[in-house]
Amino acid sequence: MARPGSQSGTGELGVRLRELRESRGMTQLRLGRALGVAVSSISSWESGAKTPPLTRLADYATYFAAGAVTDGVPPENALTGEQREERLRLKQELDRMRAADEEPDDAEARQGFWYFPDGGPVRIVTGGLTEKHWSPLGTPSEPNFLSLARCADLDAAVELFGHVRAANPRSQAEIRLEHLGDDDLRAHLVFLGSGATNPWVEWLTADWPVRQVPDDDVVDGSVFEIDGERRLRPSFRGDQLVEDVGLLARIPNPNNLRRTLTFCSGVFTRGGFGAVRCLTDPELRDRNLAHLTDNVADLNRFGLLMRVPVMRHVTGTPDLQNPANRLYEWRPNT
Structure with a gap:
């Protein structure tokens, strides 16, 4: 406006x-x-x-x-x-x-899932690639060193950062590569990736019914295991990924209950990207938010596993109003 x-x-x-x-x-x-x-x-x-x-x-x-x-x-x-x-x-x-340049009272931007009404700082925390997966620019001794060259979920981080900044123009939003200071722990925190790449995730979700574990049938990914028994795996056509599993969850921040911890992850990076896009995609975010608003008692305390389609290497956005896309829902105790 x-x-x-x-x-x-x-x-x-x-x-x-x-x-x-x-x-x-x-x-x-x-x-x-x-x-x-x-x-x-x-x-x-x-x-x-x-x-x-x-x-x-x-x-x-x-x-x-x-x-x-x-x-x-x-x-x-x-x-x-x-x-x-x-x-x-x-x-x-x-x-x-x-x-x-947005009007401070832009109502549309302030109705979404990624709007934080208290105006507090937002930290998007992404895990890092292992050294063998770094690009040359991810090496600290490289003169043109770029820290985000080691980012394990760069697509999701870029997508989310732009949306958070647009919805919260007066908040201090930053992308962080794992490292958090004392003040950061009291911010709105969004964790991207699984515990395999982002150690904060495993530590903060230890008592959830859902966790990510290695699987002999899935290389370079951690599958979702429910209650230590049922496992949700991605789907392939030949060697091409056609469907990932994404996680979207939010809980109050135990270090500052006025703020939140949000988690977006997948078996592979496509799942985490799809979980982010679920509530940033301009075509589907309103439908998806409407589903959550109508069916989740508290948007600051819920967890959801979803199907994330991958079509010819393009990550699709899940439509949560399709029950087939909702794989498992729970209310975290944390």
Whole structure:
């Protein structure tokens, strides 16, 4: 929503979008074709007449991180490690600009699952890759060292960070790679990944009926085990993953009961990404939140395992109103 009387509803954002386009010597028409939008949309975003959706800012970040040399927005898995880091940096920058220009009483942004009404800090805590999986830029001795090159759930972290910043423009939101200080422990904490990559998860969920364990049939992933008996495994077609299992859970923060601990995980990274997208995807988040609101007694104390579709390497968003997608639900005691 534009500020009344302001010259540009997007302020610095519109200027920055124009700078990105002009830095590549592109016309608005050419950029519109590359992003799959009308030239009028490009013009209105740059002038500040309209605010671009978060999904379009993600397209900007991906396109320009890739060098703006393709005919369209490339899939994220086609980016190099360095390009993924640049995409993260650029998306965070654009999301911050968009959030800074939001009206403080933007009701729509403040009705979602990722809005924290107390205005407290938010820490998105992701596990780290083992050293053998690091890109060269994940090595601390490398002059171009990038800490997030060791991030085990980078897609989920980028998706969630932009949404949290947009919904909570006055909150201090940061992505952390495992390491938390004393003050951080009293923030709203969102943990991405399983206990295999994020040690905080195993420590905080030890008494849950659901835990993640190694499985002889699943390489490089930890399956969900319920009450020490039933196991939920991903599905493959040949060697291609076609369905992961995702976990979404939230409990009060025991260090500050006004704040929360949220968990998003999967057998593989696709499951955790799907759990995040469940309540950030603009097409399905309202339906999914409506289901939770209608069926969960306390949105600050629930757990849910869900099917996460993977189609031709693209992670789909689960529709929670489809009962087949809800695999197991419980109310954590913690």
